[in-house]
Amino acid sequence: MLELRRKETEVKRYSVRERKGHVYQEVSEPQDDDYLYCEECQNFFIDSCAAHGPPTFVKDSAVEKGHANRSALTLPPGLSIRPSGIPEAGLGVWNEASDLPLGLHFGPYEGQIIYNEEDSHSGYCWLVTKGRNSYEYVDGKDTSLANWMRWVQ
Template sequence: MIAKWRKIHIKFILSFLMTNEKLSRDTATSVCRREGGYLAVLNSIQEENVITQYLLICEAYIQGSLNQSKINVLNQNQVPKGSPKRGLLTTPHGFSVRQSLIPRASLGVWSDIPVPKHTILGEYEGDLVDYTTDFTYTWQVGSGHRTLYIDGKNESISNWLRYINCARNTFEENIDTFNCDSKKFYFTTKELKTNSELLVWYGTAYGEWLGIKRNNPEKDFPIGSWNIRVGSIYYLHNKWWNSDNSDITYTNWARETVTKVRERTVHIVLTNRNGKWQWVPERDYSYYVKDNSLKLSFLCEIPLLSNSS
C-alpha cells in the first residue's frame, strides 16, 4: 500500500503533508486542521517544484525501484512482445478477461480475488506514436514539449490493461491513471472485492461512443492529469492575497482558466498539464458531482518550529 502521509521539508521552514487519499474540500480542510496546519497555498516556484515529489510511483519507476518499493505493485505475466494474443496472455493471477457489463464494450477485466486500494496494476503498453486518428485504445502522454500517444490496439504489442473499460460515473470508477514521462500507469482507487469489474474514465469522446453521457468538470481538470487540492486565495484592490492577508508573490494560473475567475475568493487546484503544474480555480460543481463533493488528493502545509530539522 502507498503510505497515507508523506512529509517533505523545504529549507527547514515549511513542512508539507501529502496524501494519496481523495477527499472533498471540507473534509480535506478538516484533516489539515487536525494535523495542525491548513490547505497549502504555494508561494514560489521552488515550493511548487517540490510537489512533483508527490508522484512517488513515477519517482520509484525512474529510479528502477518500483517493484522493490513499499508500494503494492502487481506483476503481469511475462510474454514476449509480438506474441499472438499477448494482451490476454499477460493477464496476471487474480484477474480474468471476460464479458463486460458495460453496453457495447465487449470484453472487460474482472478481479477474481480481493485487491487492495492503491495497488499499481502496471504500465499500459502499446506502440508509442506521435500521431493517430484512432483513439479506441489510445492514451495521450507527454515527453518534454512533444505530445505522444500510446496505442494499444495491436494485441501482440499491448497488454491486459487494454481490456479495462470506461466507467459510466464516478461511483463505479475504481481505477485511475498517472503519467510518468511518456508512460502511463494504472492503479486502483478503491479496494476491489472479488468479481468486481475494473473501470476507468477514458474521457468524454470515448464515453459518448459507448453511449455514456457523464457530467464532469473535465474542462478544468484534463483527463489523465494529476490534480491536488490546495488552499484559497482572494482578490482585492487589484491584487491577490493569502487568507492570512499576506502577499501572493507567485501565481501560475492555467492560461485558459484565469479569465474565468470572477469570485473574490478562489479555491485552488494544482493540475499537472504537459509535465508542469498549473493553478486552476475550483468552482461549484454541484451540478456535476453529487453534493458538490469533488474528491481530490490534497496538500497540507504544517508550520515548523525554528528548531525543527
C-alpha cells in the same frame, strides 16, 4: 506576486527532489501521469506515500512482445477478461479473486508508442504527458504489443 514566487520555488524543489539522477534539458514540473493515489490517505503522491511507503505494483505475466496473443497472456493471476458490464463496451477485466488488498497498482499500460495525434484514434490510445506541451500516445490496438490493460474499461 508572492503567489507567483511561491509557485516557482515549488517547481524547482520538485525538479530537484523527484528528478534526481536524470538529466533534463528543461525544468519540468510533475505531470498528472507522475502521480499515484493512496487509497488509505485518499491523496496523491509521487514515488512513495509519506505515510504508507512505496506502492505495491502487481506485475504482468511475462510474455515477449510480438507473441500473437500477448495481450491476453499478460493478465495477472486472479483477473479475467470477459464481456464488460458496461453496455456496448466489448470486453472488460474482472477481478475473480476476492482477497486483493486495497491499494494495489496495476500496469503500466503497454502498446505501440505514437507521436502523431492523427494516428491516435484506434480507440485504444492512452495519452501520456511527457512535459509541457509534449505528448505521446500508447496505442494498445495491436494485441501482440499491448498488455491486458487494453481491456480495462
